[in-house]
Amino acid sequence: MKIALLLTGNELMSGDTVDSNSSMIAQLLDPIGFEINHKVTVGDDLDLLVLELDKLSQQYDVVIVNGGLGPTVDDLTAIALAKLIGKNLVKNQQAFEHVHEWCAARGIEANEANLKQAMLPIGASVLANPVGSAVGIQLQYRQCLLLCTPGVPSELRAMLNGSVAEALKSSYPNASSKYVRRLKLFGMGESGLQQLLDDECSDWPAEVIVGFRAGAPLLELKLEVSDKKHLGYRDDCEKRLRELVGDFIVGENDETLSSVVVDLLAEKGRMLTLAESCTGGLIASQITEVSGASKVFEAGFVTYSNTIKENVLAVDHEVLEQYGAVSQEVVHAMASGALLAAGADCVIAVSGIAGPEGGTIEKPVGTVWVAWGEEDSIMTHRFNYPVERKFFQLMISSVALDLLRRYLLGETNVPGYFQRESR
């Protein structure tokens, strides 16, 4: 079957909103066998909407409409459907009850705008929305199944996993699921990994589709087979990947560098502390973003100035004078000082020049020293990432977390981060 997606909303045409819904729709429907073949976006214009619906419903088996179900005058999807099929809007009892229940649960009375959402074209049925006030709309027109969904992402997500998936499966019971494995990597980019696969895995089985999704800072690698009987191939490919680049594989699915580090620290019963200069609290922020971080993290220090490095982390005045704040000696002393001040087991310390100012010839913008490890085994390494300030902070935070991750796994060598990239 062929599926088209019709997105509606002036905010999508004006650029005021970046469309992340269509990515969500593809990501949730593709694995269960419903691939989007075509995508059209139009503004909130009734005639254009009807025209597009008419064209798409002639060419596609399924049209998923997203947006235009809300309570305001801009929301035209129901009216457009009615115009398309030449019927009226009527009060749909199920939708009416849904709106009332939704309002009652919030202690408010349904107003006229809310009740507009209960008006559906004759012949349409309700696609349940467990989150919001607007119900979705399902309508069979000619040979085409029309499924209308709301633009609010949380509502859309709930419906894609619920009523929309059910409607699709009941119309196409033979659509075949895909079997997807998602690995998260840090320290390799898409082009480097692709090149490595081309070089090392020329006999890669055709049944196993490889996909990439570049993110900052992690790269997602997707291994996909569309038939259950090929799961063995997929497992073989994953094994080969782990042999090739296993140390760059941080985790799976929704795992992040900080969530993996928090889990490893908890597993080993270690407490972490942080002494951050150029990353300015970003590492602490990433660690404490993880639910349960308090089990492994009690204290972090953001020590921007030399005075504070001396007063709070007990870095020697002479060491700071002699080597400068961005030096192996100082970052080592910061690490030791933080361990002592916080009474922790593990540490990350960072001192560098985020820019755009503050660079010198010997230590240009992008120079950074990272220390990590435990009291009797503090390691240090110098990196150089001359990139824009925010991206520099993100990269260094990620490198530091990854070095601690590797340390907690017993690996003390510094890998070649991003050394294979061609672009």
Add this chain to the structure above:
Amino acid sequence: MKIALLLTGNELMSGDTVDSNSSMIAQLLDPIGFEINHKVTVGDDLDLLVLELDKLSQQYDVVIVNGGLGPTVDDLTAIALAKLIGKNLVKNQQAFEHVHEWCAARGIEANEANLKQAMLPIGASVLANPVGSAVGIQLQYRQCLLLCTPGVPSELRAMLNGSVAEALKSSYPNASSKYVRRLKLFGMGESGLQQLLDDECSDWPAEVIVGFRAGAPLLELKLEVSDKKHLGYRDDCEKRLRELVGDFIVGENDETLSSVVVDLLAEKGRMLTLAESCTGGLIASQITEVSGASKVFEAGFVTYSNTIKENVLAVDHEVLEQYGAVSQEVVHAMASGALLAAGADCVIAVSGIAGPEGGTIEKPVGTVWVAWGEEDSIMTHRFNYPVERKFFQLMISSVALDLLRRYLLGETNVPGYFQRESR
């Protein structure tokens, strides 16, 4: 003139990439008078591309194509154009020189894949790309101006501001620029502000278009006139807005809460320190993300546990025991302790329950105390935001920064944040 946008790329269809290019295109072209009316996305399929190009070039005056100009086999735009007009691809001298220069500047030899990018359809001309190896393609077909641009965002941005804007202006010299003013607000949402405008500004001049762009945590309000002679209206509207909600207006254009706070601190010659519990370093991270933050910020403390609050911030053991970490007394003591430890002038301290665990009946998840001000005038306030952990941290960081912003402007009352929202 009517403009369509044709986006191409399998990654856009599979959901592996969120399309932010079309938002960028609209945002850069709309203000100079070129509004996108229609948007279509297709995968990397030659026949589909030709079909779409054929349809769109009959219906629109301008078609902007994005994607498919790269060096790999997936990149089909030039071939699709050639097929559309029934002509061959030939080596374009200008494109050929560009590729060679691009490679030479990087000390590499142009390979076959690079040189593929110099093959353009007969009759096409080059749209200069100052950033990347792929040139853009301009082609007049029937009554339609076709402009093909690369998918790499940095290249696309440079071309939209350069060769694409020039090509459009030279074809449509009378396209009229829009005059846009962008204000950033914190503490009001789109629905609340819209309602306020409906209630208080019923005589709003039709010449001044209002637009919103919701972001976390700031709301962007856009005031736009399309004729220079209406700029006075726009200024009047801005004045009325400032009278109505001026204290919620944080800044303009790219300003953020933290950049405004850093600027205010610098202006007043004040140094800031931070004592963060539940926000876990996020405030420090936002402050130090601002270039020049070191002029106003030397030290921040992430004090998760009670022991650390005692040891580092000198919070009384008895006070912690008696009132608990999430209390007015403790957050006040954290603020005082941080000021002393850092030798700073201004302070923000935060202590709360981010969840999902740790709540009690008296202090449920989402409860948070914020302290802000200076040594002899530390203010405190209790808030309650029972939302998902990451969003809670972002909201509280923003509220705390906004309270300090207001304090630095001489305002010590706590405003009703997000009190007008209906949804």
